Amino acid sequence: MSHHPFDQALQLMPGQAANTFAGATAPDYWNMVGPFGGYTAALAVRAVMQHPALLGEPVALTVNYAGATTQGPFTVTATPARTSRSTQHWVIALSQTDPTGQPEVAMTATIMTALKRDTWHANDMPMPVVTPVNAATKDRRDGAPVWFDRYDMRFVHGRSPAQFDGREASSVTQLWMRDEPPRPLDFASLTAMADVFYPRVWLRRAKRVAAGTVSMTTYFHASQAQLSDVGTGYLLGQAQAQAFRHGFFDQTAQLWSEDGTLLATSTQLVYYKE
Amino acid sequence: MSHHPFDQALQLMPGQAANTFAGATAPDYWNMVGPFGGYTAALAVRAVMQHPALLGEPVALTVNYAGATTQGPFTVTATPARTSRSTQHWVIALSQTDPTGQPEVAMTATIMTALKRDTWHANDMPMPVVTPVNAATKDRRDGAPVWFDRYDMRFVHGRSPAQFDGREASSVTQLWMRDEPPRPLDFASLTAMADVFYPRVWLRRAKRVAAGTVSMTTYFHASQAQLSDVGTGYLLGQAQAQAFRHGFFDQTAQLWSEDGTLLATSTQLVYYKE
Numbered sequence: 001m002s003h004h005p006f007d008q009a010l011q012l013m014p015g016q017a018a019n020t021f022a023g024a025t026a027p028d029y030w031n032m033v034g035p036f037g038g039y040t041a042a043l044a045v046r047a048v049m050q051h052p053a054l055l056g057e058p059v060a061l062t063v064n065y066a067g068a069t070t071q072g073p074f075t076v077t078a079t080p081a082r083t084s085r086s087t088q089h090w091v092i093a094l095s096q097t098d099p100t101g102q103p104e105v106a107m108t109a110t111i112m113t114a115l116k117r118d119t120w121h122a123n124d125m126p127m128p129v130v131t132p133v134n135a136a137t138k139d140r141r142d143g144a145p146v147w148f149d150r151y152d153m154r155f156v157h158g159r160s161p162a163q164f165d166g167r168e169a170s171s172v173t174q175l176w177m178r179d180e181p182p183r184p185l186d187f188a189s190l191t192a193m194a195d196v197f198y199p200r201v202w203l204r205r206a207k208r209v210a211a212g213t214v215s216m217t218t219y220f221h222a223s224q225a226q227l228s229d230v231g232t233g234y235l236l237g238q239a240q241a242q243a244f245r246h247g248f249f250d251q252t253a254q255l256w257s258e259d260g261t262l263l264a265t266s267t268q269l270v271y272y273k274e
Numbered sequence: 275m276s277h278h279p280f281d282q283a284l285q286l287m288p289g290q291a292a293n294t295f296a297g298a299t300a301p302d303y304w305n306m307v308g309p310f311g312g313y314t315a316a317l318a319v320r321a322v323m324q325h326p327a328l329l330g331e332p333v334a335l336t337v338n339y340a341g342a343t344t345q346g347p348f349t350v351t352a353t354p355a356r357t358s359r360s361t362q363h364w365v366i367a368l369s370q371t372d373p374t375g376q377p378e379v380a381m382t383a384t385i386m387t388a389l390k391r392d393t394w395h396a397n398d399m400p401m402p403v404v405t406p407v408n409a410a411t412k413d414r415r416d417g418a419p420v421w422f423d424r425y426d427m428r429f430v431h432g433r434s435p436a437q438f439d440g441r442e443a444s445s446v447t448q449l450w451m452r453d454e455p456p457r458p459l460d461f462a463s464l465t466a467m468a469d470v471f472y473p474r475v476w477l478r479r480a481k482r483v484a485a486g487t488v489s490m491t492t493y494f495h496a497s498q499a500q501l502s503d504v505g506t507g508y509l510l511g512q513a514q515a516q517a518f519r520h521g522f523f524d525q526t527a528q529l530w531s532e533d534g535t536l537l538a539t540s541t542q543l544v545y546y547k548e
Contacts (some may be wrong), residue, residue: 060489062336066356068365082340089340096386118519125516217491242399246390
């Protein structure tokens with residue numbers, strides 16, 4: 001077991017009941033009122049990848065943040081719902097014990113895994129031309145939540161506004177990123193990095209309003225071998241909103257390796273207060 | 275109950291067990307080896323919207339096509355996993371009886387519903403300028419699956435290649451569409467229309483290979499009141515692939531009303547054979 005904080009935070013022990021895993025939230029990945037959502041999503045991936053019945057590698061993940069995850073122990077249930085020769089569909093839940101002693105669901109998720117084959121391939125979303133990672137400056141932010149310190153983030157476009165003055169602008173952010181300290185990329189860390197983008201509504205409006213992800217979907221276009229090739233290299237992440245309405249906005253996101261391989265695409269729906 | 279084929283196909287009867295609904299596949303929405311996936315996804319939405327515990331309206335949907343749905347009866351299970359004051363998270367499965375008499379899961383899904391409030395709003399994905407619906411020609415296609423006849427589709431860009439000659443091209447499709455015969459728009463029909471786009475890999479490569487959606491996520495930016503405003507009007511749909519690799523490609527999609535309101539955004543992962 002690696003001593004990296006991410007691996008420590010993701011530790012899951014097989015539970016008494018079939019398909020269950022026991023874990024506990026980690027201070028290293030704490031956000032404002034709960035864990036960093038990317039970490040919680042990574043727990044679903046980790047549970048499936050530790051399951052003895054696993055077939056293949058993750059290709060699709062959806063997590064739904066159903067309620068606040070509180071500090072302390074939790075149970076992840078990962079059940080294979082259907083297995084074919086080359087694909088497998090999983091249903092996942094993360095539960096905690098509520099103050100009355102009853103289990104309460106904090107996250108639901110589905111994951112599809114598959115044996116990855118070599119096929120015709122193409123990238124219709126080429127990596128944008130941006131400042132190279134060596135010329136980009138590491139972001140330091142006073143008063144940011146703890147989990148920010150677990151990533152080396154180098155914004156090249158759409159950094160969080162220096163002044164929240166209500167000036168409306170584009171919702172595009174581009175940044176180089178990797179784990180801090182560096183850690184070889186895997187499906188769990190790629191899952192978490194798909195959620196590093198701060199709320200688009202802050203950038204779009206130059207206004208801080210209460211906001212939090214309610215659902216996130218990520219497709220993994222890379223194989224484990226391709227993730228191993230990236231190693232501790234940086235990823236370029238890009239996120240952009242599509243619509244803001246009725247207290248929810250969505251964003252699409254892409255994550256490329258430094259050599260331009262599109263490793264993952266992601267989308268999420270985010271609650272905002274006003 | 276409307277006599278429209280879509281409403282007939284979506285009929286669900288409350289089952290004996292809590293949270294269950296009984297239905298049957300409909301010949302009107304048949305695809306090549308199973309029902310049109312947009313119809314199957316709409317069943318998840320319909321089950322939740324018929325559930326007596328429903329809070330609010332759909333905001334996020336993910337469906338996973340875990341195995342082939344065969345002609346005949348099925349059971350939809352829709353369980354509220356967590357309910358707050360203004361949001362609700364659902365876990366859904368569609369099952370059929372396998373040849374040995376055991377239940378087998380054909381689809382898993384999650385839905386988030388919420389009370390929709392008026393807030394600051396913006397559209398960062400404006401409707402593209404295209405041929406108006408009145409000037410677009412209704413698509414007729416010999417040998418297309420039955421469900422094609424249930425939609426009035428008017429392609430304005432990226433129609434299926436006239437010749438499958440292996441010439442690689444853009445993966446963008448834009449089309450006007452509505453139910454055939456016309457039917458007032460609701461969340462179920464909007465869900466189905468987010469899946470009308472034929473496989474991007476056919477367009478991108480001008481080559482027909484076996485392909486089928488394995489997972490789809492749709493975010494509903496419109497309220498029921500906005501859908502009612504659309505009525506039987508046409509929607510403009512746009513779909514575009516991002517990456518093709520390891521036998522799966524993804525696409526992003528947007529659906530606008532004729533007046534330019536972004537009603538829904540969607541993404542899906544599609545299996546392709548070679």
